[in-house]
Amino acid sequence: MTFENPSREQIKVLLQGSETIAVVGLSEKPDRVSYMVSEAMQAKGYRIIPVNPNAETILGEKSYSSLADIPEKVDIVNVFRRPEHTPPVAVEAVAIGAKTLWLQLGIANDETARIASEGGLNVIMDRCIKVEDSILLPQGKQK
Secondary structure, X not given: OOOOOOOHHHHHHHHHOOOEEEEEOOOOOOOOHHXXXXXXXXXXXXXXXXEXXXXXXXXXEEOEOOHHHOOOOOOEEXXXXXXXXOHHHHHHHHHOXXXXXXXXXXXXXXXXXXXXXXXXXXXXXXXXXXXXXXHHOOOOOOO
């Protein structure tokens, strides 16, 4: 499988149409990249839902053990896990009806992309959601 990320214009449309981001692997430690990226996205107006079985709350939001435990609709599943741990996340993202599976900068896995794509999700790999949002929506989301 030869994977190619959506175009920047498509990514912009995905971000504009998204409200809720479940962050798999979100650390409760403020010095971690997952925390800094999620905090910045929260400040831009996105609802951040932490997925970390070892934390009760992160960034003022209840943390869930898995995507399946989240009791509301999720637009984007943003993943901060090593590539070999992402296929099960893709299976869960499909099962909960997320729109997009986003693997952060440095994370790519062809099996994960295949699972998510075949499940009807948009797939973005090896890109930072904060960087893309800052470039594509510098003024914030237009409602």
